[in-house]
Amino acid sequence: MNAPTYNFAYLDEQTKRMIRRAILKAIAIPGYQVPFASREMPMPYGWGTGGVQVTAAILGTNDVLKVIDQGSDDTTNAISIRKFFEKTAGVVTTTSTADATVIQTRHRIPEAPLHAQQVLVYQVPIPEPLRYLEPRETETRRMHALGEYGLMHVKLYEDIARFGHIATAYAYPVKVNARYVMDPSPTPKFDNPKMDNCPALQLFGAGREKRIYAIPPYTSVVSLDFEDHPFTRYKHDACCALCDSGDSYLDEIVTDNKGSRMFVCSDTDYCETRQSQGHRGSENAAPYAESKHA
Amino acid sequence: MTTIAEMPAGFADKVLSAQSTFRSVMDAMARPGSVQRIEAASGVPAPLMRGSAAIALTLFDQDTPVWLDAKMAATLDVAKWIKFHTSAPVIADSSVCSFALIGDIDQLPALQRFAIGSNDYPDRSTTLIVQVPSLTQGPAIELRGPGIDGTAVLRTQMAPDLLERLAVNHALFPRGIDLVLVADDAIVAIPRTTRFVAKEG
DSSP: OOOTTSBTTBSOHHHHHHHHHHHHHHHHSTTOOEEOOOOOOSSOTTSSHHHHHHHHHHOOTTOEEEEEETTBSSSHHHHHHHHHHHHHHOOEEOSOTTTOSEEEEESOOOSSOOOTTOEEEEEOSOOOTTTTTOOOHHHHHHHHHHTOOHHHHHHHHHHHHHHSSOOOOBSOOEEETTTEEEOOOSOBGGGHHHHTTOSSEEEEEETTTTEEEEEOTTOOEEEOOBTTBOOOOOOOSSOOTTTOOSSSOEEEEEOSTTSOEEEEESOHHHHHHHHHTTOOOTTOOSOOOSOOOO | OOOGGGSOOOBSSHHHHHHHHHHHHHHHHHSTTOOEEOOOOBOOOTTOOHHHHHHHHHHOOTTOOEEEOTTTTSSSHHHHHHHHHHOOOEESOGGGOSEEEESOGGGOOOGGGSOBOOSSOTTSBOEEEEEOSOSSSSOEEEEESTTOSSOEEEEOOOOHHHHHHHHHHHHTTTSOOEEEEEETTEEEEEOTTOEEEEOOO
16 A cells, blocks of 8 residues: 555655665776765664665566565564665565565575576665775775775784684675775675675665665675685574574574574574475474464 | 646556566676567657666666766657656766766777776776667677676677777776667677687677
8 A cells, every 4th residue: 555645665756766866876986885865764773765766766666575684574674665665666576585576685685596687675774884994984984985995804813813813703804896895885895705696785874974875696706815815705504493404594593591592594494485485494393384474 | 848747657557666676777787798688668769679678777867977978869859768767967077977877889999988997996987878770689708707607698789899899898807898789679788807708700
């Protein structure tokens, strides 16, 4: 149902045009952060105001929307954004990665491979990968202009000097199309290889910081590393307790006060799909009983 | 002299027509060389094509100065239509325009005459909307770059020196202009990241 007092997908047309122009520039300059006139949205900063504005600007009546928060379709953030667009745009929503045409995500890339008909929209808190190293926008802008990323390599090197390995586990910096160093948003570095040569278009929206950037399909995305300390993915050394998957990204869940814990897939759709195919983990030996949520 | 009543109309449904047109342009920009269709219908002042008219209604507004080439500016129809429907200022200085509408690709001005952005702000550049006779017939040009899985093939009539000028445009990266080629309701985008290799035939 379309809430009658709002324009389709909430934003007014002037705002959408401005965001759409920024998206086109972002696609034309992969990894470059395009400034845009971010609006206040009816949710707090940090809840995905950037992602919501990008989604609102691209969403059409034929789209099928999926929203995930840390891989889950069922957390407050994901549900509220999904309901927001159900209400303001009347679009069909889904939890299935394969069925969705637009996927808005906070901090994960789905496990199921994305295809060319999809757009992945990331919610980004701090778009500037160099921000914690250099607080001045004028300086970081110059560094991007010159392609001067030595500071980032120093940061990764200091990780090695201090911990013996690159300890950055999320928001791991990448180089897009061999030019711009980009923050992939706080996704675990486990997800970084999925961004490389991805058939889907990837758009990034940072509402508070007023930046939009993009990775076109089939674009090289390389995680920064050193020859003697190559980039490695990281995941817990375990299988999912519910679906027994050995190659998905796992959340650690503490189950009592005595230090017991279990590991489950962070991507709920992936986990549920596997369970419905009959895969059983250590905590889920009984047939899958819970009905699929509507 | 065109009166408002005689002026070709805009979109019948502004919101959804602009959305579907934008998605076609976004898909074209994300997948250079792929031919996308513009489905939204609107009135079209000559010599604008359907596709360019829809793009104008979708992306132009008071924040985007527009420059018209000699063919587009031959009569006042296009300028008046753009001003009336989009409020975009039509300006004479191509070096500060956000969009340029090119009716005659053979008379395309030197690309340095458009805004190419700066290294600090490469996004402050002109997007050229260039009308061509066809996007399915003509010599094949091989495209490579972001958005393209291996290679893509563009078929259109393009002056050979234009390819050389676009190669210079590519070399300017991250500065540069982006092109949207329009033939009737078909569009192909060539962002500044795309590289060309002319092929036989």
